[in-house]
Amino acid sequence: MSKKSGSQLPRSGSFNLQKFLAAKTVAVNEALDRFLPAEKCKPATIHRAMRYSLFAGGKRIRPAILMAVGRTFGASDESLANSSAAVEMIHTYSLIHDDLPAMDDDELRRGRATCHIQFGEATAILAGDVLQTLAFKSMADDETLSAETRVRLVSLLAEASGTPAGMVAGQQLDLDAEGKELSIGEIETIHRQKTGALISAAAVAGAIIANATNNELSAIENYAVKLGLLFQITDDLLDVTQATETLGKTAGKDAAAEKATYPAHYGIERAMAMASAVRDEACESLTSIEKDITLLAELADFVLHRTR
Numbered sequence: 144m145s146k147k148s149g150s151q152l153p154r155s156g157s158f159n160l161q162k163f164l165a166a167k168t169v170a171v172n173e174a175l176d177r178f179l180p181a182e183k184c185k186p187a188t189i190h191r192a193m194r195y196s197l198f199a200g201g202k203r204i205r206p207a208i209l210m211a212v213g214r215t216f217g218a219s220d221e222s223l224a225n226s227s228a229a230v231e232m233i234h235t236y237s238l239i240h241d242d243l244p245a246m247d248d249d250e251l252r253r254g255r256a257t258c259h260i261q262f263g264e265a266t267a268i269l270a271g272d273v274l275q276t277l278a279f280k281s282m283a284d285d286e287t288l289s290a291e292t293r294v295r296l297v298s299l300l301a302e303a304s305g306t307p308a309g310m311v312a313g314q315q316l317d318l319d320a321e322g323k324e325l326s327i328g329e330i331e332t333i334h335r336q337k338t339g340a341l342i343s344a345a346a347v348a349g350a351i352i353a354n355a356t357n358n359e360l361s362a363i364e365n366y367a368v369k370l371g372l373l374f375q376i377t378d379d380l381l382d383v384t385q386a387t388e389t390l391g392k393t394a395g396k397d398a399a400a401e402k403a404t405y406p407a408h409y410g411i412e413r414a415m416a417m418a419s420a421v422r423d424e425a426c427e428s429l430t431s432i433e434k435d436i437t438l439l440a441e442l443a444d445f446v447l448h449r450t451r
């Protein structure tokens with residue numbers, strides 16, 4: 144756990160961050176809109192379903208992390224656009240499939256009916272599938288990057304999205320854990336894989352695009368692994384502390400499904416203290432970086448204090 148107290152770590156008001164997040168949401172939405180076939184393009188059902196889930200008001204935190212890291216190390220906005228869209232497509236695919244009746248069986252997502260409720264299960268499965276393939280295409284076709292960088296990014300994203308230690312692996316562990324008593328180490332592994340892996344890949348992608356040094360890459364990876372764990376701890380906390388209307392997804396689902404979560408294991412107060420400690424650890428990982436890391440520290444604060 145943290146050696147320094149939270150107050151000694153970089154902290155500042157979040158006005159700049161809010162501005163940054165709003166601007167990056169616009170940028171990634173534009174990139175996504177460019178990649179996705181138009182709604183009317185045949186077969187229209189699948190294109191409507193993809194756009195319905197993608198443009199439903201997600202926080203766009205993974206693209207923001209990628210762009211924040213890229214900017215920290217001097218990458219141009221243009222060189223970060225395709226990769227930001229790619230991580231958001233993978234994320235949205237994971238949400239569509241996560242909500243399916245065979246998985247978490249949710250009816251509300253991003254403030255609207257889930258993809259399978261709106262379009263039927265078969266189309267929801269296909270919408271997830273095609274968002275995944277399109278994500279890799281958007282990286283592979285990125286003309287702002289060298290062929291070598293594109294291949295590196297595709298490999299990074301594939302590893303983070305899959306098995307044995309990526310998002311799909313974590314989702315499998317999450318389902319297998321329902322109704323079971325797990326150790327905290329096992330819960331942490333689920334969180335690192337199902338959520339942390341993609342968040343980490345987003346951060347590392349930003350650093351790769353910006354040609355960060357190996358030392359910088361490893362500092363960013365340490366930061367992002369903590370940030371990803373923090374993100375899922377706060378997701379679990381919000382599930383028990385916030386209302387459905389605030390979350391845009393059904394509150395209280397984790398307890399009902401007997402999911403393995405930090406608040407279920409430790410109770411809300413201890414889980415909150417642990418979240419705060421993980422935020423401190425994330426920020427400590429940034430101290431070796433000789434660049435302005437304010438934005439990255441603010442992102443960690445944002446993830447800790449978010450209300451949805």
Ligand code: IPE
Binds near residue numbers: 200203253451
């Ligand atoms: C929700 O992610 C699923 C998790 C991995 C915890 P977000 O909270 O980022 O969802 P959106 O993108 O804002 O809808």
Ligand code: IPE
Binds near residue numbers: 237238310314337
């Ligand atoms: C989902 O975790 C992680 C994914 C890879 C989608 P959750 O199942 O807790 O996410 P929510 O709460 O449904 O958004």
Ligand code: MG
Binds near residue numbers: 241247317
């Ligand atoms: Mg789930």
Ligand code: MG
Binds near residue numbers: 242247
């Ligand atoms: Mg879920």
Ligand code: MG
Binds near residue numbers: 378379382
């Ligand atoms: Mg959740």
